[in-house]
Amino acid sequence: MxxxxxxxxxxxxxxxxxxxxxxxxxxxxxxxxxxxxxxxxxxxxxxxxxLKRDAATDNLVELFHHAIQANKVRHDWVRSLSVIALGRTFTSRERKLIHRIIRMLPRLLNFSFEYPAVDFVDGNPFNLRRCFSYSSPLASSLRTFTWLHAEILDESAFMTFLRYHTNIKYLAFDEDAFDVPQMDSQVLPNLESLRAPIDAVLRMLPKRRVQRIKTVINRNTPPYWNTMREKHFESIRVFSPTIHRNDDAVALGLLESLIRRMVNLEFLDVQDETVITPSTLKNTDIKFLRLRNLRNEFLIEWFFDELPSLQCIEIQFNGKPPMKRVSERFYGDGRRSRTILWECKPNEEWLHDWRDVVIV
Missing domain, CATH: 1.20.1280 (Monooxygenase)
Incomplete structure:
Protein backbone atom coordinates (compact mmCIF):
# COMPACT_ATOMS: atom_id res chain seq x y z
CA MET A 1 0.00 0.00 0.00
CA LEU A 51 -34.01 3.49 -13.96
CA LYS A 52 -36.04 0.96 -12.02
CA ARG A 53 -39.50 -0.13 -13.11
CA ASP A 54 -41.15 1.41 -10.05
CA ALA A 55 -40.86 5.21 -10.24
CA ALA A 56 -42.07 5.57 -6.65
CA THR A 57 -38.97 3.84 -5.24
CA ASP A 58 -36.45 5.07 -7.80
CA ASN A 59 -34.39 8.13 -6.82
CA LEU A 60 -31.29 7.42 -8.92
CA VAL A 61 -31.58 10.57 -11.06
CA GLU A 62 -32.21 12.67 -7.95
CA LEU A 63 -29.15 11.23 -6.19
CA PHE A 64 -26.83 11.84 -9.14
CA HIS A 65 -28.11 15.40 -9.60
CA HIS A 66 -27.51 16.09 -5.91
CA ALA A 67 -24.00 14.58 -6.07
CA ILE A 68 -22.75 16.78 -8.90
CA GLN A 69 -24.57 19.84 -7.60
CA ALA A 70 -22.91 19.44 -4.20
CA ASN A 71 -19.39 19.48 -5.69
CA LYS A 72 -18.86 21.53 -8.87
CA VAL A 73 -15.47 19.88 -9.46
CA ARG A 74 -17.36 16.73 -10.41
CA HIS A 75 -18.93 18.52 -13.39
CA ASP A 76 -15.64 18.27 -15.29
CA TRP A 77 -15.12 14.61 -14.45
CA VAL A 78 -18.12 13.21 -16.34
CA ARG A 79 -17.14 12.07 -19.83
CA SER A 80 -19.89 9.56 -20.58
CA LEU A 81 -23.56 9.59 -19.58
CA SER A 82 -26.04 6.78 -20.34
CA VAL A 83 -29.72 7.10 -19.45
CA ILE A 84 -31.62 3.81 -19.70
CA ALA A 85 -35.34 3.64 -18.94
CA LEU A 86 -36.81 0.61 -20.68
CA GLY A 87 -39.33 -0.43 -18.04
CA ARG A 88 -41.29 2.81 -17.64
CA THR A 89 -41.60 6.44 -18.66
CA PHE A 90 -40.00 9.38 -16.89
CA THR A 91 -41.68 11.37 -14.18
CA SER A 92 -41.87 15.12 -14.79
CA ARG A 93 -39.32 15.63 -11.99
CA GLU A 94 -36.85 13.25 -13.65
CA ARG A 95 -37.17 15.05 -16.98
CA LYS A 96 -36.32 18.38 -15.41
CA LEU A 97 -33.35 16.90 -13.56
CA ILE A 98 -31.90 15.19 -16.64
CA HIS A 99 -32.18 18.44 -18.57
CA ARG A 100 -30.31 20.22 -15.75
CA ILE A 101 -27.69 17.49 -15.55
CA ILE A 102 -26.81 17.79 -19.25
CA ARG A 103 -26.39 21.54 -18.86
CA MET A 104 -24.01 20.98 -15.93
CA LEU A 105 -21.53 18.76 -17.82
CA PRO A 106 -19.17 20.95 -19.90
CA ARG A 107 -16.80 18.09 -20.81
CA LEU A 108 -19.35 15.41 -21.71
CA LEU A 109 -18.08 13.38 -24.67
CA ASN A 110 -20.58 10.53 -24.94
CA PHE A 111 -24.34 10.65 -24.41
CA SER A 112 -26.44 7.50 -24.79
CA PHE A 113 -30.20 7.40 -24.37
CA GLU A 114 -32.52 4.36 -24.32
CA TYR A 115 -36.21 4.87 -23.74
CA PRO A 116 -39.44 2.92 -24.40
CA ALA A 117 -41.93 4.02 -27.03
CA VAL A 118 -43.93 7.00 -25.76
CA ASP A 119 -47.38 8.23 -26.68
CA PHE A 120 -48.21 11.69 -27.94
CA VAL A 121 -49.52 12.78 -24.55
CA ASP A 122 -46.30 11.82 -22.84
CA GLY A 123 -44.23 13.82 -25.31
CA ASN A 124 -40.45 13.77 -25.63
CA PRO A 125 -38.56 12.15 -22.73
CA PHE A 126 -36.88 15.48 -21.96
CA ASN A 127 -36.26 18.82 -23.53
CA LEU A 128 -33.62 18.48 -26.25
CA ARG A 129 -33.36 22.18 -26.94
CA ARG A 130 -29.95 23.80 -26.65
CA CYS A 131 -28.32 23.17 -23.31
CA PHE A 132 -26.21 26.31 -23.10
CA SER A 133 -26.43 29.98 -22.18
CA TYR A 134 -27.67 32.12 -25.06
CA SER A 135 -25.59 35.07 -23.86
CA SER A 136 -22.25 33.25 -24.03
CA PRO A 137 -22.56 29.82 -25.69
CA LEU A 138 -19.78 27.34 -25.09
CA ALA A 139 -18.41 25.03 -27.77
CA SER A 140 -20.02 21.61 -27.57
CA SER A 141 -17.80 18.84 -26.22
CA LEU A 142 -20.12 16.03 -27.34
CA ARG A 143 -18.55 13.51 -29.75
CA THR A 144 -20.96 10.55 -29.68
CA PHE A 145 -24.75 10.58 -29.45
CA THR A 146 -26.92 7.44 -29.21
CA TRP A 147 -30.73 7.61 -29.30
CA LEU A 148 -32.45 4.21 -29.06
CA HIS A 149 -36.09 3.07 -29.00
CA ALA A 150 -37.72 6.46 -28.44
CA GLU A 151 -39.76 8.17 -31.11
CA ILE A 152 -38.77 11.71 -32.08
CA LEU A 153 -42.00 13.59 -31.48
CA ASP A 154 -40.58 17.12 -31.65
CA GLU A 155 -38.28 17.20 -34.68
CA SER A 156 -37.63 20.93 -34.30
CA ALA A 157 -36.20 20.51 -30.80
CA PHE A 158 -34.25 17.44 -31.87
CA MET A 159 -32.65 19.20 -34.84
CA THR A 160 -31.84 22.26 -32.72
CA PHE A 161 -29.96 19.96 -30.37
CA LEU A 162 -27.97 18.38 -33.23
CA ARG A 163 -27.18 21.73 -34.87
CA TYR A 164 -25.55 22.94 -31.67
CA HIS A 165 -23.44 19.79 -31.20
CA THR A 166 -21.51 20.16 -34.46
CA ASN A 167 -18.54 18.13 -33.21
CA ILE A 168 -20.46 14.86 -33.00
CA LYS A 169 -18.57 12.16 -34.91
CA TYR A 170 -20.68 9.12 -33.99
CA LEU A 171 -24.47 9.06 -34.32
CA ALA A 172 -26.59 5.99 -33.57
CA PHE A 173 -30.29 5.27 -33.99
CA ASP A 174 -32.22 2.01 -34.07
CA GLU A 175 -31.38 0.48 -37.43
CA ASP A 176 -34.96 -0.46 -38.33
CA ALA A 177 -37.26 0.89 -35.63
CA PHE A 178 -38.42 4.36 -36.65
CA ASP A 179 -38.01 7.19 -39.14
CA VAL A 180 -34.96 9.40 -38.74
CA PRO A 181 -35.75 13.08 -39.47
CA GLN A 182 -34.36 14.82 -42.54
CA MET A 183 -30.99 16.47 -41.91
CA ASP A 184 -29.46 18.99 -44.25
CA SER A 185 -25.71 19.03 -44.85
CA GLN A 186 -25.15 21.77 -42.26
CA VAL A 187 -26.22 19.40 -39.47
CA LEU A 188 -23.39 17.24 -38.08
CA PRO A 189 -20.80 18.23 -40.72
CA ASN A 190 -18.07 16.26 -38.88
CA LEU A 191 -19.95 12.96 -38.75
CA GLU A 192 -17.70 9.92 -39.32
CA SER A 193 -19.61 6.90 -37.94
CA LEU A 194 -23.32 6.30 -38.47
CA ARG A 195 -25.71 3.60 -37.26
CA ALA A 196 -29.18 4.06 -38.75
CA PRO A 197 -31.78 2.61 -41.16
CA ILE A 198 -30.48 2.39 -44.72
CA ASP A 199 -32.75 5.12 -46.09
CA ALA A 200 -31.47 7.55 -43.45
CA VAL A 201 -27.87 6.52 -44.19
CA LEU A 202 -28.30 7.24 -47.90
CA ARG A 203 -29.90 10.62 -47.20
CA MET A 204 -26.99 11.64 -44.98
CA LEU A 205 -24.09 10.59 -47.22
CA PRO A 206 -23.99 13.60 -49.62
CA LYS A 207 -21.66 16.41 -48.46
CA ARG A 208 -20.44 14.42 -45.45
CA ARG A 209 -17.35 12.24 -45.01
CA VAL A 210 -19.02 9.26 -43.32
CA GLN A 211 -16.44 6.47 -43.02
CA ARG A 212 -18.19 3.80 -40.91
CA ILE A 213 -21.76 2.56 -41.37
CA LYS A 214 -23.91 -0.02 -39.58
CA THR A 215 -27.39 -0.55 -41.04
CA VAL A 216 -30.28 -2.84 -41.95
CA ILE A 217 -31.16 -3.35 -45.63
CA ASN A 218 -34.81 -3.88 -46.60
CA ARG A 219 -36.89 -3.94 -49.79
CA ASN A 220 -38.75 -0.74 -48.86
CA THR A 221 -35.73 1.52 -49.40
CA PRO A 222 -36.79 4.47 -51.61
CA PRO A 223 -35.39 4.22 -55.17
CA TYR A 224 -33.75 7.67 -55.10
CA TRP A 225 -30.43 6.08 -54.13
CA ASN A 226 -30.02 5.05 -57.79
CA THR A 227 -29.49 8.71 -58.69
CA MET A 228 -26.73 9.21 -56.11
CA ARG A 229 -23.28 9.93 -57.49
CA GLU A 230 -20.32 7.59 -57.06
CA LYS A 231 -18.47 10.25 -55.03
CA HIS A 232 -21.13 10.02 -52.29
CA PHE A 233 -19.80 6.54 -51.47
CA GLU A 234 -16.07 7.29 -51.73
CA SER A 235 -15.54 8.08 -48.03
CA ILE A 236 -16.92 4.74 -46.79
CA ARG A 237 -14.20 2.48 -45.34
CA VAL A 238 -16.25 0.23 -43.02
CA PHE A 239 -19.66 -1.30 -43.80
CA SER A 240 -21.66 -3.53 -41.43
CA PRO A 241 -25.01 -4.49 -43.03
CA THR A 242 -27.84 -6.85 -42.11
CA ILE A 243 -30.55 -8.03 -44.50
CA HIS A 244 -33.99 -7.55 -42.93
CA ARG A 245 -34.99 -10.98 -44.25
CA ASN A 246 -32.37 -13.46 -45.45
CA ASP A 247 -34.60 -14.63 -48.31
CA ASP A 248 -35.35 -11.12 -49.59
CA ALA A 249 -33.87 -11.07 -53.09
CA VAL A 250 -34.70 -7.38 -53.59
CA ALA A 251 -32.84 -6.36 -50.42
CA LEU A 252 -29.90 -8.60 -51.36
CA GLY A 253 -29.73 -6.93 -54.77
CA LEU A 254 -29.68 -3.51 -53.11
CA LEU A 255 -26.89 -4.60 -50.76
CA GLU A 256 -24.73 -5.85 -53.64
CA SER A 257 -25.34 -2.66 -55.63
CA LEU A 258 -24.32 -0.49 -52.69
CA ILE A 259 -21.14 -2.46 -52.02
CA ARG A 260 -20.06 -2.19 -55.65
CA ARG A 261 -20.21 1.61 -55.35
CA MET A 262 -17.91 1.64 -52.30
CA VAL A 263 -14.63 1.74 -54.17
CA ASN A 264 -12.59 2.50 -51.01
CA LEU A 265 -14.28 -0.09 -48.80
CA GLU A 266 -11.73 -1.91 -46.61
CA PHE A 267 -13.80 -3.63 -43.89
CA LEU A 268 -17.01 -5.58 -44.57
CA ASP A 269 -18.80 -7.12 -41.60
CA VAL A 270 -21.96 -8.99 -42.71
CA GLN A 271 -24.14 -9.32 -39.61
CA ASP A 272 -26.28 -12.26 -40.76
CA GLU A 273 -26.10 -15.36 -42.97
CA THR A 274 -26.23 -13.36 -46.22
CA VAL A 275 -24.10 -14.86 -48.99
CA ILE A 276 -21.43 -12.53 -50.39
CA THR A 277 -19.39 -13.53 -53.45
CA PRO A 278 -16.00 -12.20 -54.64
CA SER A 279 -17.61 -10.61 -57.69
CA THR A 280 -19.54 -8.22 -55.42
CA LEU A 281 -16.25 -6.99 -53.94
CA LYS A 282 -14.27 -6.67 -57.18
CA ASN A 283 -14.51 -2.87 -57.31
CA THR A 284 -13.58 -2.33 -53.66
CA ASP A 285 -10.30 -2.09 -51.76
CA ILE A 286 -11.39 -4.83 -49.34
CA LYS A 287 -8.80 -5.90 -46.75
CA PHE A 288 -10.93 -7.54 -44.05
CA LEU A 289 -14.04 -9.69 -44.56
CA ARG A 290 -16.19 -10.92 -41.67
CA LEU A 291 -18.85 -13.53 -42.45
CA ARG A 292 -21.01 -16.07 -40.64
CA ASN A 293 -21.74 -18.67 -43.31
CA LEU A 294 -18.35 -19.42 -44.88
CA ARG A 295 -17.04 -22.75 -43.58
CA ASN A 296 -15.56 -24.40 -46.64
CA GLU A 297 -11.76 -24.14 -46.93
CA PHE A 298 -12.03 -24.15 -50.72
CA LEU A 299 -14.36 -21.13 -50.67
CA ILE A 300 -11.98 -19.26 -48.37
CA GLU A 301 -9.11 -19.81 -50.81
CA TRP A 302 -11.39 -18.70 -53.64
CA PHE A 303 -11.91 -15.31 -51.97
CA PHE A 304 -8.16 -14.80 -51.53
CA ASP A 305 -7.47 -15.80 -55.14
CA GLU A 306 -10.13 -13.47 -56.56
CA LEU A 307 -9.42 -10.43 -54.34
CA PRO A 308 -5.72 -9.42 -54.29
CA SER A 309 -6.23 -6.69 -51.65
CA LEU A 310 -7.89 -9.09 -49.16
CA GLN A 311 -5.67 -9.79 -46.14
CA CYS A 312 -7.96 -11.54 -43.67
CA ILE A 313 -11.23 -13.49 -43.52
CA GLU A 314 -12.91 -13.91 -40.15
CA ILE A 315 -15.60 -16.52 -39.52
CA GLN A 316 -17.72 -16.08 -36.38
CA PHE A 317 -19.17 -19.00 -34.42
CA ASN A 318 -20.57 -19.75 -30.96
CA GLY A 319 -17.94 -20.91 -28.49
CA LYS A 320 -18.08 -22.80 -25.21
CA PRO A 321 -18.88 -20.84 -22.01
CA PRO A 322 -17.68 -18.35 -20.92
CA MET A 323 -16.60 -17.52 -24.49
CA LYS A 324 -20.03 -16.83 -26.01
CA ARG A 325 -18.73 -15.56 -29.35
CA VAL A 326 -15.40 -16.37 -30.88
CA SER A 327 -13.99 -16.04 -34.35
CA GLU A 328 -11.52 -17.91 -36.49
CA ARG A 329 -9.26 -15.96 -38.80
CA PHE A 330 -7.68 -17.02 -42.08
CA TYR A 331 -4.93 -15.02 -43.74
CA GLY A 332 -4.02 -14.53 -47.37
CA ASP A 333 -0.28 -14.73 -46.71
CA GLY A 334 -0.51 -18.40 -45.73
CA ARG A 335 -0.37 -17.98 -41.95
CA ARG A 336 -2.27 -20.68 -40.08
CA SER A 337 -5.79 -19.91 -38.92
CA ARG A 338 -6.20 -18.51 -35.41
CA THR A 339 -9.10 -18.38 -32.96
CA ILE A 340 -9.46 -14.85 -31.57
CA LEU A 341 -11.69 -12.72 -29.35
CA TRP A 342 -12.46 -9.03 -29.90
CA GLU A 343 -11.86 -6.87 -26.84
CA CYS A 344 -14.71 -4.51 -27.73
CA LYS A 345 -18.41 -5.09 -26.99
CA PRO A 346 -20.36 -7.46 -29.29
CA ASN A 347 -21.62 -5.78 -32.48
CA GLU A 348 -19.21 -2.87 -32.03
CA GLU A 349 -16.41 -4.44 -34.06
CA TRP A 350 -17.14 -2.08 -36.96
CA LEU A 351 -15.93 0.83 -34.80
CA HIS A 352 -12.52 -0.69 -34.09
CA ASP A 353 -9.30 -1.65 -35.84
CA TRP A 354 -9.43 -5.33 -36.79
CA ARG A 355 -5.63 -5.59 -36.63
CA ASP A 356 -5.23 -4.55 -33.00
CA VAL A 357 -8.38 -4.99 -30.89
CA VAL A 358 -8.24 -8.77 -30.51
CA ILE A 359 -7.10 -11.41 -28.04
CA VAL A 360 -5.44 -14.47 -29.58
Missing part, protein backbone atom coordinates in the same frame (compact mmCIF):
# COMPACT_ATOMS: atom_id res chain seq x y z
CA UNK A 2 2.86 2.36 0.80
CA UNK A 3 4.31 1.98 -2.69
CA UNK A 4 0.89 2.49 -4.25
CA UNK A 5 0.38 5.78 -2.43
CA UNK A 6 3.70 7.06 -3.78
CA UNK A 7 2.55 6.46 -7.38
CA UNK A 8 1.99 9.69 -9.39
CA UNK A 9 -1.72 10.69 -9.67
CA UNK A 10 -1.79 10.36 -13.47
CA UNK A 11 -0.55 6.75 -13.18
CA UNK A 12 -3.14 5.99 -10.50
CA UNK A 13 -5.87 7.38 -12.73
CA UNK A 14 -4.74 5.17 -15.58
CA UNK A 15 -4.78 2.11 -13.32
CA UNK A 16 -8.23 3.03 -11.99
CA UNK A 17 -9.49 3.25 -15.57
CA UNK A 18 -9.22 -0.55 -15.81
CA UNK A 19 -11.63 -1.14 -12.91
CA UNK A 20 -14.59 -3.03 -14.41
CA UNK A 21 -17.51 -1.58 -12.43
CA UNK A 22 -18.57 1.66 -10.74
CA UNK A 23 -18.73 -0.02 -7.35
CA UNK A 24 -15.04 -0.90 -7.70
CA UNK A 25 -14.24 2.80 -8.25
CA UNK A 26 -16.31 3.64 -5.18
CA UNK A 27 -14.42 1.07 -3.11
CA UNK A 28 -11.10 2.56 -4.28
CA UNK A 29 -12.20 6.06 -3.22
CA UNK A 30 -12.88 4.76 0.31
CA UNK A 31 -9.43 3.20 0.82
CA UNK A 32 -7.62 6.37 1.88
CA UNK A 33 -7.63 10.15 1.52
CA UNK A 34 -4.89 9.87 -1.10
CA UNK A 35 -6.97 7.54 -3.25
CA UNK A 36 -10.27 9.32 -2.75
CA UNK A 37 -9.73 11.77 -5.60
CA UNK A 38 -8.53 9.06 -7.97
CA UNK A 39 -11.45 6.79 -7.15
CA UNK A 40 -14.02 9.57 -7.48
CA UNK A 41 -12.68 10.72 -10.85
CA UNK A 42 -12.98 7.19 -12.17
CA UNK A 43 -16.40 6.78 -10.57
CA UNK A 44 -17.80 9.88 -12.27
CA UNK A 45 -16.06 9.38 -15.62
CA UNK A 46 -18.70 6.95 -16.93
CA UNK A 47 -22.18 7.36 -15.47
CA UNK A 48 -25.02 4.91 -16.17
CA UNK A 49 -28.47 5.92 -14.90
CA UNK A 50 -30.51 2.72 -15.23
Missing amino acids: GQLLKTPPEVLLRIAGYLPKQRDCLALSLVSRKLRGVGEKSLYANIVLR
